[in-house]
Amino acid sequence: MPGKKLNPQQAAYQQKVKKHEPQPNLFRNSLLAFVSGGIISIIGQGFTDFYRVTMNLSTEKAGNPAVATMILAGALLTAFGAFDRVARFAGAGISVPVTGFANSMVSAALEFREEGLVLGVGSKLFSLAGSVITFGVVTAFVVGLIHALIPGR
């Protein structure tokens, strides 16, 4: 994004805006995110243990159905209109884990359902999640490349 230079009048006004702009309460938000993120992680761990025991899987393998379950939970919460209400308080605690990813896709799907399956849901499904996937793949490629180039593993 090209940043335009501010003229002196604009710069002075921006100072005033900064002064009046209330900042989010970082301590409260961090604490709520820590607690809610922790609770979500405990639930996720519960599912992992559940699948490990009931399906007789290794801890590593049991993670997959557990993640799928958490995605389903995030999707259902979104569909019932509860996710955004929880997220108001939980903040990063619910949006950083995989539940947030589910929300970003399901909310887009719900929103653009009215524009049809192809032009709506199909093309807009990744309107929010798309950049996560794009940069995730790019990062994975770069990390993989470095990994391959380092000799003597």
Place this chain on the structure above:
Amino acid sequence: MGGKNGKQTFQFANPPVIISTGTVAGPFEGQGPLAQDMDVVLGDLRNGKTTFEQAERSMLTQACRLALDHASRSTSEVDLFLAGDLLNQIISSSFTALSLGIPFLGLYGACSTAVESLALGSMILDGGFCGAVLVATSSHNATAERQYRYPTEYGGQRRPYQQWTVTGAGAALLGYTGQGPRVTAATIGKVMDLGCKDPLNLGAAMAPAAADTLFCYFQDTGWDPNSFDLILTGDLGEIGLKLCREGLAEKGLELGENFNDCGLLIYDREKQDVHAGASGCAAMGLVAFGNIYRQFQKGELSRVLLVATGALHSPTSYMQGENIPCIAHAVRIEA
């Protein structure tokens, strides 16, 4: 015929009358303190329609019909329909114009539309081109959020300075003759850019435009701010109103207790979690054509200055790194 007074103010020789109004508020707005001044409060954000866009236009149409009904006029007795809204290509207004069948001029002034249409309608009437003009505007929380920000059900934390887009529609019937408060002057604003880029803090972006138009109005007319019962901005919200007040004070214009913002009146900010207040075309639309109009009818107000502000950016201009250009228009309404 009236004429120009000073740099940007237009004085009406035969001030047009606001014959009647119609207002339709969303369910959340219906929980606010001004609910009793709305003609209709919806029970459902979709108003029984399939899409939110259809809901918005149905509200706008209903508000227009209410304004006509209150004046016992039919659409054929109205010469011109002036309307605007926030959606791309102002679809709410155009589809409403389609169903009303009144000759139509579409306006885009973002949230300044309520006053822009009042000013323009008054000029057309005072110019003698029409006998009756219908003006209207609408906004809808779900349609605006989806166009400017995120899907409705997306769970993000709102900033403390963010504002809540009002769901509602307001319409007013202006006539050359009749009973009611009159639009006696209008100040047309210039587009301002004070370097704001944050589309989540539109109050701060729009405050300089409001201050400029207000200052210009008082310069042009020489009126005393204290001679108004109320000087009301559209949707500056808490931070914008502070910045506007401060900006005017720096220019030597101190506004008192009679200076307020529609965005701070619509919701009960203690109970309704709307952060810095309301925004959207319907903020001014509902307050001016609902609450203020009724206070005029009851004789509780005799002189009000309405200043509606609009942020004229689009999601494209914002994403390309442009600043947010803003505008404000004012009308003086007298009993």
